[in-house]
Amino acid sequence: MSSPLPVAVLGGGALASRISEQPDVVVAEQSSAVVVVHLSADFDEIPDHLRAGRDVVTALPLEALPLDEIRDACRAGSSTLHATGGFQSAVAARLTRSLAAATREITRIELIEEIDLPEDGVYPWNTVPDNALPGYYFAGLRVLEAAAFPDVSSEAPVFHAEDSGAVHTLGERVGYRSIRTRGVGGVPLRYRLATTTAAGTATATVDFHPTDGIHPADHLTLVELLKAVRPIHASEPGIVLRDLCITHLAPDDRLPR
Incomplete structure (x- = not known):
């Protein structure tokens, strides 16, 4: 079995505590995390994490994100973003x-x-x-x-x-x-x-x-985000991957390498 990935969790309330209970990840400080699980409505901090070399999995819809800035940040940090849209x-x-x-x-x-x-x-x-x-x-x-x-x-x-x-x-x-x-x-x-x-x-x-005991809306979000964490961390940098568990991994042409 692979070692748990150190992740930082931003926002999410009760959902954040559920993530900390999962065996495939270990919640860490942002400075030592390799992946950021982003559950906040504030997307301003996402480029900073990508630029610092931390991959980001977010439930924000891709359409809400500043793609030009995201693209530059991914290239600068050799990092990857996955936006699920919830x-x-x-x-x-x-x-x-x-x-x-x-x-x-x-x-x-x-x-x-x-x-x-x-x-x-x-x-x-x-x-x-x-x-x-x-x-x-x-x-x-x-x-x-x-x-x-x-x-x-x-x-x-x-x-x-x-x-x-x-x-x-x-x-x-x-x-x-x-x-x-x-x-x-x-x-x-x-x-x-x-x-x-x-x-x-x-x-x-x-x-x-x-x-x-968890509301099914939170459970489904939790499942989708956690499924994305390890594949995103293993992916090549500078691409956005969507619908990870539905289709094969593929670059999103709105965020080219």
């Missing part, structure tokens, strides 16, 4: 790719996220500023689009606030609705994916339940 991107892509594999005639997809939030912080809904949340969903829209359609839309994502949450759309073919409740009970996290073709609309529903 756990919902991974869930959406897996589900959508499974359905897209069965039919290439999808004309519209809509993902409905139902999350019941406890009083304690759950990343990112009540642990980052509200104005940062749309960026996570915009990243999710792009992942949904890439999973179901061969071409990439040039349209900008649109945000619509609702009393119970928000709706995010990408043109007419991709929608991502978040419905948030507090203390209702029942299923704490549920995804409903509706795919439309000329023949009709199909719906798939996935429920997530607590694992070892």
Whole structure:
């Protein structure tokens, strides 16, 4: 078994303490860490870590990051960044790719996220500023689009606030609705994916339940981030890797070497 990697954890609240309990990593001071697990909404410090030679795994969406500065920092520090866009991107892509594999005639997809939030912080809904949340969903829209359609839309994502949450759309073919409740009970996290073709609309529903007392939203984020830590540290520097557990490792052309 390989030795635990020394990592520094920035932000995350209760989620940060869960990371410290994992056997594959050991939480260290920033100066002695080889990888930084970034759970803060503040991206200003990310280039500094990369420039200092520390690889960074962040749940921030790639679209929220200053790519030119990130690219320069990766080259200066021979380091690597992995931006996940939060756990919902991974869930959406897996589900959508499974359905897209069965039919290439999808004309519209809509993902409905139902999350019941406890009083304690759950990343990112009540642990980052509200104005940062749309960026996570915009990243999710792009992942949904890439999973179901061969071409990439040039349209900008649109945000619509609702009393119970928000709706995010990408043109007419991709929608991502978040419905948030507090203390209702029942299923704490549920995804409903509706795919439309000329023949009709199909719906798939996935429920997530607590694992070892941790909210499934935090658990999924934890799993995705920890899966990325060791491969990112072993990767060549100067590239952004996305959807690590869904597709093979590949350079992101927005951050060339």
